[in-house]
Amino acid sequence: MWLLSLALVLLLQLSAAQNVSYDHRSLILNGKRRILLSGSVHYPRATPEMWPGIIQKAKEGGLDVIETYVFWDRHEPSPGQYYFEGRYDLVKFVKLVQQAGLLMNLRIGPYVCAEWNLGGFPIWLRDIPHIVFRTDNEPFKKYMQSFLTKIVNMMKEENLFASQGGPIILAQVENEYGNVDSHYGEAGVRYINWAAEMAQAQNTGVPWIMCAQSKVPEYIIDTCNGMYCDGWNPILYKKPTMWTESYTGWFTYYGWPIPHRPVEDIAFAVARFFERGGSFHNYYMYFGGTNFGRTSGGPYVASSYDYDAPLDEYGMQHLPKWGHLKDLHETLKLGEEVILSSEGQHSELGPNQEAHVYSYGNGCVAFLANVDSMNDTVVEFRNVSYSLPAWSVSILLDCKTVAFNSAKVKSQSAVVSMSPSKSTLSWTSFDEPVGISGSSFKAKQLLEQMETTKDTSDYLWYTTSVEATGTGSTWLSIESMRDVVHIFVNGQFQSSWHTSKSVLYNSVEAPITLAPGSNTIALLSATVGLQNFGAFIETWSAGLSGSLILKGLPGGDQNLSKQEWTYQVGLKGEDLKLFTVEGSRSVNWSAVSTEKPLTWYMTEFDAPPGDDPVALDLASMGKGQAWVNGQSIGRYWPAYKAADSVCPESCDYRGSYDQNKCLTGCGQSSQRWYHVPRSWMKPRGNLLVLFEETGGDPSSIDFVTRSTNVICARVYESHPASVKLWCPGEKQVISQIRFASLGNPEGSCGSFKEGSCHTNDLSNTVEKACVGQRSCSLAPDFTISACPGVREKFLAVEALCSS
Numbered sequence: 001m002w003l004l005s006l007a008l009v010l011l012l013q014l015s016a017a018q019n020v021s022y023d024h025r026s027l028i029l030n031g032k033r034r035i036l037l038s039g040s041v042h043y044p045r046a047t048p049e050m051w052p053g054i055i056q057k058a059k060e061g062g063l064d065v066i067e068t069y070v071f072w073d074r075h076e077p078s079p080g081q082y083y084f085e086g087r088y089d090l091v092k093f094v095k096l097v098q099q100a101g102l103l104m105n106l107r108i109g110p111y112v113c114a115e116w117n118l119g120g121f122p123i124w125l126r127d128i129p130h131i132v133f134r135t136d137n138e139p140f141k142k143y144m145q146s147f148l149t150k151i152v153n154m155m156k157e158e159n160l161f162a163s164q165g166g167p168i169i170l171a172q173v174e175n176e177y178g179n180v181d182s183h184y185g186e187a188g189v190r191y192i193n194w195a196a197e198m199a200q201a202q203n204t205g206v207p208w209i210m211c212a213q214s215k216v217p218e219y220i221i222d223t224c225n226g227m228y229c230d231g232w233n234p235i236l237y238k239k240p241t242m243w244t245e246s247y248t249g250w251f252t253y254y255g256w257p258i259p260h261r262p263v264e265d266i267a268f269a270v271a272r273f274f275e276r277g278g279s280f281h282n283y284y285m286y287f288g289g290t291n292f293g294r295t296s297g298g299p300y301v302a303s304s305y306d307y308d309a310p311l312d313e314y315g316m317q318h319l320p321k322w323g324h325l326k327d328l329h330e331t332l333k334l335g336e337e338v339i340l341s342s343e344g345q346h347s348e349l350g351p352n353q354e355a356h357v358y359s360y361g362n363g364c365v366a367f368l369a370n371v372d373s374m375n376d377t378v379v380e381f382r383n384v385s386y387s388l389p390a391w392s393v394s395i396l397l398d399c400k401t402v403a404f405n406s407a408k409v410k411s412q413s414a415v416v417s418m419s420p421s422k423s424t425l426s427w428t429s430f431d432e433p434v435g436i437s438g439s440s441f442k443a444k445q446l447l448e449q450m451e452t453t454k455d456t457s458d459y460l461w462y463t464t465s466v467e468a469t470g471t472g473s474t475w476l477s478i479e480s481m482r483d484v485v486h487i488f489v490n491g492q493f494q495s496s497w498h499t500s501k502s503v504l505y506n507s508v509e510a511p512i513t514l515a516p517g518s519n520t521i522a523l524l525s526a527t528v529g530l531q532n533f534g535a536f537i538e539t540w541s542a543g544l545s546g547s548l549i550l551k552g553l554p555g556g557d558q559n560l561s562k563q564e565w566t567y568q569v570g571l572k573g574e575d576l577k578l579f580t581v582e583g584s585r586s587v588n589w590s591a592v593s594t595e596k597p598l599t600w601y602m603t604e605f606d607a608p609p610g611d612d613p614v615a616l617d618l619a620s621m622g623k624g625q626a627w628v629n630g631q632s633i634g635r636y637w638p639a640y641k642a643a644d645s646v647c648p649e650s651c652d653y654r655g656s657y658d659q660n661k662c663l664t665g666c667g668q669s670s671q672r673w674y675h676v677p678r679s680w681m682k683p684r685g686n687l688l689v690l691f692e693e694t695g696g697d698p699s700s701i702d703f704v705t706r707s708t709n710v711i712c713a714r715v716y717e718s719h720p721a722s723v724k725l726w727c728p729g730e731k732q733v734i735s736q737i738r739f740a741s742l743g744n745p746e747g748s749c750g751s752f753k754e755g756s757c758h759t760n761d762l763s764n765t766v767e768k769a770c771v772g773q774r775s776c777s778l779a780p781d782f783t784i785s786a787c788p789g790v791r792e793k794f795l796a797v798e799a800l801c802s803s
């Protein structure tokens with residue numbers, strides 16, 4: 001009996017096993033070539049409660065595969081001690097992907113970059129004697145192999161590789177080594193070969209990939225990362241053309257405006273990739289989420305990792321991005337068999353226009369591209385004229401009818417609102433002592449910060465005493481600092497300094513006021529995420545270094561860098577865990593004082609009613625960290641305003657994109673709203689604690705809820721297929737049609753107006769079809785309005801969604 005059930009289990013597993021192989025055209029799953037659409041979702045950047053919804057929306061958006069990195073630093077917080085709970089429950093995440101019927105690309109790395117603290121390396125790895133990261137170095141290879149093997153074995157034990165019937169069809173070792181390999185010379189070549197062999201020897205039964213790294217052994221698939229990857233090919237012909245990082249936007253830095261990438265350009269890039277022979281494509285990010293706690297790298301990477309992705313930071317559909325890409329995915333899937341069963345036939349249609357035609361059996365799929373970044377044009381293809389907007393690709397599923405054009409967004413758009421909950425919070429505060437207040441130690445030099453704190457805190461106090469003889473204007477000259485330093489003399493705040501994403505290390509000339517006699521200088525140095533990118537990141541330093549000179553004294557300059565310094569790692573409030581319920585009870589809180597540096601603030605609040613995602617509006621604050629019921633929602637820094645003057649008036653999707661092209665929010669806080677996951681709150685009596693470094697006004701802090709209540713669609717006469725309207729919230733229905741006009745309406749979603757030509761009686765028709773429904777289709781009869789002289793008639797509809 002026992003043997004029989006074992007045999008049955010084995011049989012079931014084997015029958016579910018997927019064979020993953022490949023040829024030059026694509027990955028082959030169970031003998032079938034596949035177009036695979038994939039999206040990056042990093043599990044710790046959401047909560048386990050959010051995972052099912054995100055995965056479901058990825059599936060509805062037309063994805064087949066979820067890609068994630070694996071975050072070594074959090075999984076192995078000290079050597080041999082592992083952690084896989086809560087947001088780090090990798091097995092649970094992979095199983096949820098499987099339950100949704102999706103596949104997985106597991107990018108183990110274990111170097112991940114990813115705007116993650118130290119690129120995902122555990123901080124203790126720096127302390128291993130003689131270690132050099134990412135090269136042919138025995139200690140490094142030992143720890144890397146041990147972690148990668150641990151993850152592979154965990155997946156194997158749970159039968160999660162496709163070869164075992166699981167969802168994982170691919171795994172990645174290393175990450176973009178091609179960007180740094182020149183720094184490591186021959187040892188780098190030996191390392192990459194070792195990493196490949198070590199991974200291959202794990203026997204997962206699925207292919208290993210390496211991204212942005214062309215010198216790979218024959219059994220590894222090399223893949224492309226970039227804004228555009230059309231025309232890119234793997235080194236060997238027998239490998240499929242795969243794109244592992246196709247950027248849907250870019251991440252936000254504190255002190256920098258917010259990058260956006262127009263969906264017309266993303267769709268263009270993706271369509272061009274498939275046009276020119278690609279078969280696996282991954283959006284980086286499909287859902288970006290949040291850098292909770294102190295996980296963000298950088299330095300200066302914001303807590304929001306929204307990325308302008310198709311699913312926003314809160315897990316909501318970002319429209320029309322999500323929908324337009326869904327339309328593209330549906331079109332590509334309809335052409336899958338024809339596209340993958342043949343080689344594209346290329347022909348020129350004009351100076352900047354070309355066609356690629358795939359034919360197989362009776363099927364024919366054509367891609368018509370206009371890569372001119374300025375001019376719309378009309379091309380002749382198989383004796384038919386097609387108008388091609390600038391910088392666009394049309395996909396013709398039968399080589400005749402346009403099923404999709406990357407520049408014509410038919411999918412609905414929306415207005416997202418952040419509604420203040422107008423909560424009246426009553427705050428108390430606690431002063432963080434200036435300088436040494438707990439355990440400390442001395443050294444006759446300026447210590448490197450990471451070496452000293454082991455990254456247990458962002459903060460390190462450097463304190464020393466100086467004798468001032470006479471008065472005059474004095475200042476501290478610090479040769480090199482990074483990332484932030486707050487300067488105090490005799491407990492009095494003097495000034496704050498920070499470097500920036502473009503100048504990582506800088507010098508400081510800080511005026512200070514000394515009293516005659518002995519003075520205590522206390523410098524609070526803070527890191528804002530450890531370096532995640534670049535060669536030899538284990539050697540990059542933080543904190544104060546070089547000479548530190550007191551200038552302006554009548555007796556001449558004093559070099560303080562070699563005198564005795566007293567150090568304290570972290571803050572008193574961190575030590576007392578003031579952000580937890582228990583810790584907060586261990587001190588006496590007093591009435592608030594605003595605009596005061598080094599202040600802890602505490603309040604109790606009730607969760608905003610409803611199910612909409614919640615954020616904390618910290619616009620009135622300076623810089624610090626925030627916790628809800630003991631969970632860190634991240635670093636905040638609204639006081640660091642984005643550089644002015646680099647934001648364009650409007651963003652033109654046409655032409656090559658880079659992350660500095662379509663910025664918004666110049667002159668404003670890079671991040672004002674901080675996501676508070678619903679699952680971290682109880683209905684009543686939640687604890688909110690902030691640590692404020694520079695000074696802010698907590699009385700203006702409020703909770704906001706995020707919702708999409710207004711949705712809009714346009715249906716054009718030239719592509720009169722029906723257009724769908726839907727409410728993005730699960731519990732929402734269309735409650736009202738606010739606007740419906742066929743003709744030449746003006747304005748945009750949220751502010752439509754009737755144009756010179758319009759039909760008034762449409763609202764009723766649209767209401768009948770839509771009100772009370774979660775979704776409805778609009779297929780207007782364009783003959784009902786003549787509109788002489790109007791170039792192209794269209795129907796614009798604006799509807800309200802309510803729950």
Ligand code: GAL
Nearest residue numbers: 112113114115175176245251
């Ligand atoms: C890539 C890297 C990713 C991420 C991305 C920028 O170079 O592989 O991990 O850092 O850049 O978001």
